[in-house]
Amino acid sequence: MNDDNSRALYDRALSVMPGGVNSAVRAAIEPYPFFVQKGDRGHVIDADGNRYIDWVMGLGPLLLGHNLPESVQAGIQQNASEGPMYGTPTEIEVDLAEFVVRHVPSVEKIRFVNSGTEATTSAVRLARGYTGRNKIIVNQGGYHGAQDSTLVEGDVESVAPSSAGVPQSVAEHTIPVPFNDEDAVREAFEKHGDDIAAVMTEPILANYGIVDPDDGYHDFLREITDEHGSLLIFDEVITGFRVGGLGCAQSEFGVTPDLTTFGKVIGGGFPVGALGGRAEIMEQLAPSGPVFQAGTFSGHPVTMAAGLETLQFAAANNVYDHVNTLGDQLRSGLADIVADQAPEYTVAGTDSMFKVIFTRDGEAPKNAADVKNAETDRWRRVFWGQMKAQEVFLSQNQFECQFVSYGHTEADVEETLEAYKHAL
Structure with a gap:
């Protein structure tokens, strides 16, 4: 199998991009990725x-x-041909928002952003702003994007940044616990319950192998967050509109979180992220509330068209x-x-x-x-x-x-x- 062109391209890339790539995982292929x-x-x-x-x-x-499919391609091309973006709202973002609200149990209102990382970053900020608390619980090995609040390793007793550039003072607000470990979650709430803004989990660990939840695990998370006045956040960047169909993984497990983050499928292959949840919580986002969130490319019309056409095609075919x-x-x-x-x-x-x-x-x-x-x-x-x-x-x-x-x-x-x- 010849790979001369890929080797030459990687050689060029090494001169102009760190590690020759624009996302670290792409360099995991050795000795170099194919292009x-x-x-x-x-x-x-x-x-x-x-x-x-x-x-x-x-x-x-x-x-x-x-x-x-032809209908999906046509919708994307139409929006692209009418202009790249405008800095004002467009009808297509309302259409996609209405589609998601109709189908996903937890979502009463939604804010579109530009990546899964941006969605989870906004979810953490919103949870802290809504509850007035600082700490979040995450699962060891769970991936919530390249954001400081979740690039953390350790356990209830001791935490540290998992990446250079993340201050220890930031990491100390995050509590990593093993997936499926109810006792570790209880311990975290016993020690820090008055300051835990949210538990953020993937419904299925999908970026660390694939690890399924034990029966009742998500029900337990729903109960203990309710008991302590914390929020439950499902990170469905990977599972959203892939597990459980249009209702996402939360419909499959029968557990409704307070907030849900999305990415990947919801943009039909274009850069996207989204944060949705209960209206009273989502209304805390600017301009309705005091939690700032904004983005020049958020709700980009071409991405919105790709996402809507993809999900509509999936529903009909x-x-x-x-x-x-x-x-x-x-x-x-x-x-x-x-x-x-x-x-x-x-x-x-x-x-x-x-x-x-x-x-x-x-x-x-x-x-x-x-x-x-x-x-x-x-x-x-x-x-x-x-x-x-x-x-x-x-x-x-x-x-x-x-x-x-x-x-x-x-x-x-x-x-x-x-x-x-x-x-x-």
């Missing part, structure tokens, strides 16, 4: 003409695949049936392969998300530490390259999720399962 030239349904073609089955799907946003059925076929086939060839590994995922976790004991991970203790180096340094050599593009490390799109086919699933057989 994509274009997408085709459930595939990508790189700068050297190599074609791969793509299970990364832009790290999640591409629910419909790389070839957008059985998109979720298609992607979830293929997801079931992948996980079932992978479970058979793992049972036969690597019984110490586990298959994780739900709906259109999937991953093989290189666990050491055949037990599904219950928290981030279980995933971290898996054979992560083997996954990245050996297995990933073996899959690439068979023209299957998987996420760049053991931790990132993988996604099925409307552009994938049963043939893609079968070819991928054969590749797993050889690579494992």
Whole structure:
């Protein structure tokens, strides 16, 4: 497999971009990433003409695949042709807001922003402003974007920044606890309950392998936050409009948070984020309330059109049936392969998300530490390259999720399962 053009492009990139990339995870591929030239349904073609089955799907946003349906493409092109952006409201952002409010249980009002990081940053600020408290509880290994408040590691007893540039004084307001650990959450509330503004969690840990919640875990979080006057925030940047269909993961689990953050699918492949929740809380955002939030590109008309057309197409064309059925076929086939060839590994995922976790004991991970203790180096340094050599593009490390799109086919699933057989 020739990769001369990708190698040359990476050499150029190293001279002008830190690490040769614009997002750190893209450099996880060694010795260098391949550069994509274009997408085709459930595939990508790189700068050297190599074609791969793509299970990364832009790290999640591409629910419909790389070839957008004609109606979706037309809506995007119409808004792009009428002008890039205006600095004033447009009808299309109202249309998308109404669609989300109709379908997502927790959302009475919504504010569109430009990334998942911006959405979670705004959610933390809003929770603090609404409650008058400072501290937030997060899950160890949960990812809430590149923001100071959640780039924190440790436990109830001791915390520290997980990135240079984050002050210790900021980290001290964040309390990391293991996912699925009710006792750790209780301990945090016993020590700091009067100053905990919110618990922020992904409904499913989806950026650290894939870790499902224990039965009743989210119900517990709902109860304890209510008891202490704190907010419950679901970070659905990854799961939103992918798990649980148009109702998102919260509808699947039957738990309604106070605030929900969105990204990825809600923008149809364009840069986006959003924050939604109870009206009385959302009204605390400027200009209605004292919590400042603003953005030049927020509610960008082309992104709003892409998001609305994507979700409307999904609603009208059985998109979720298609992607979830293929997801079931992948996980079932992978479970058979793992049972036969690597019984110490586990298959994780739900709906259109999937991953093989290189666990050491055949037990599904219950928290981030279980995933971290898996054979992560083997996954990245050996297995990933073996899959690439068979023209299957998987996420760049053991931790990132993988996604099925409307552009994938049963043939893609079968070819991928054969590749797993050889690579494992």
